[in-house]
Amino acid sequence: MSTQFTAAVITPETITPAQRLSVGHLLAERYRRSWPQEPPLTAATEAENLFAGPQSEWCVNWAIFDGEQALAWAQLTGSQEHNTHWAALYLLTQPAAEDAGHGEALRAALWQVARAEAQARGVSVLGAWGVESYPGFLQFLRGAGFRQTLSNSTVRLELAAVPEKLLTDWTARPTADPYLLHRWTRVPDEYLERMADLQAVINDMPKGDSELGELVYTPQHIREREEQVALDGETRFLVAVEDTRSGKLVAYSETYWGPDRAALVYQGATAVRRESRRLGLGRWVKAAMLLWLREAAPGAASIKTNVAEENDAMNALNVALGFVPYATVSEWEVRLTE
Template identity: 45%
Template sequence: MMTIPDVTRVDVTPFDPRSATPEQRLAVGQLLADAFAFANPDDPPLLPQHEAVNLGQLNPDERADHVVVWDGGRALAWGRIGYDLKQNTHAASVRLYVHPQARRRGLGTRVWAALRVVAEREGRRVVMAGTSSRSPAGEAFARSLGAEAALPNRQSQLDLSALDEELLARWQIRPDGDPYRLHVWRTIPDMYLDRMADMMMVMNTAPRGDLDVEDWTITPGMIRAWDAMLDESGEVRWLMSVEDTRSGQLDAFTEVFWQPERATLLYQGATGVRPMARGLGLGKWVKAAMLDHVRAACPGTRFVRTNNASVNEAMLGINVALGFTEWATFMEWQLRLQ
């Protein structure tokens, strides 16, 4: 059982993952792994060493400030506020964790107070964060701060052993003379990089609820930075795209993320179809083809998990038809500081 010091005698201290010792990074990684295991006891555990690597990863124009509450060499609480220097410069995103055995002692409030100072220093008027129904304390904390529930999401899970094989095959049948071609990539080839950046920006058409955010611009440099982060952390990303061979334009894509050390669980990332190409079965095609692909390319995978905005009826419909069932709910919150 963890012995918790008097919270009035502990400090919330700045933490820079780039200059911290390996032991300090690993201690924060252990905190994140412990918090995850508490909320998701049936999942494969997070690896503290991987979480330690992820702490210092940033997009090209992103900056982040971290704070930690230390008890000797243990991390009792950690917070991070990230903000972009060129886009959505009014907003910031926050992550905040308190060790399960150190909760209800005011540590979260103290960490948030330190992060708020950063938000105000950087002129951010909106701060955003997410909570899962698997950890009800997060929602209660967000409400206590006066945050507004801005975008509800459904977290869904698919058991690959229960896939409808006939449906999977049917969704991958294309008409005679079909101009569309399917690509499968671990790393996007240079010749497609600009086109893929343009394709990814279709996610700006996804529902945002009441979130106070503007469209994001995706650049080739950002994609290559994400590739480098994945390589550093040891995570596998598979991406499928659909090319219109008449124009060379990419009109649909989907991506998944997988760690061999947590092989049973695969995460479905973004799936998007250009508005002008919707209704042609491209979304069903890439989703079905990806599920076929990962069964061979990601050995040991049993479950696929994904998030969808609750109002995104089109994508929810595809997922439900594939056999995804509700696993949890996830709420995106925003707190207006000005």
């Protein structure tokens, strides 16, 4: 294997089927190394969805190959419309190449082209995520000038361990309750605008020192996300609470589950509008979600989620349910200079 590595842009038109599958194997093996306690990813599925993404975002992929074998992969992606100064960087090396001592050189080659692409697009800040089980990437981030902006605890809940009485208590509502619970796998058209408005509440959550800016959600964003989830072979379970006095949606919780990795459910966002807090709505949507998963996600055994260590309210809710921390995911950013 040569130690002079050259990164090249890959597209559906320029990559061979064997190379594409090799990138899928790289992504699956890197995930297995980083998260050995979780169901593995399927290389063929990762390869098939390699270039999938919402129309509202731009995306560039690179890879370094030794023949047909992928040694490393990177992706740069950002919004076409909002926070265009910011882009996300994903950069992974094949574990065998990393073990052979080529990780640093592979990352350097990909970083050179990704940084140049970002600057050419007028991006001034790049964001990335790191996990302690992939120390080579954390070392790269520090060396490239990234600074840590937020630390998240990765926590897991064993579904069978949740007390039945807790679920009963958290889903009990008073007589003549003005709040109505919805369960959706696809947001109805008549609720799209209201759901997009509710999702913006996520901006109340801790962001650390991030320069990303306010997250913007639109009906288009919701539909694009639903399409991407379907492409991944998964179902998005969404529980939302409506205040029937105003028609406004005031709380929600979402999870993602697929039969190919049935044992694991990923918990996405849970949020309650500021003016509707301390009414038990957060507990209600969390407990209602667990009850729904029992019915609709056969084989589901545990739920995984990431929560900012400084998010006291959500951490307290998760501890009460029985979530246990088992890893740390850190968020990083670097400001690009000419």
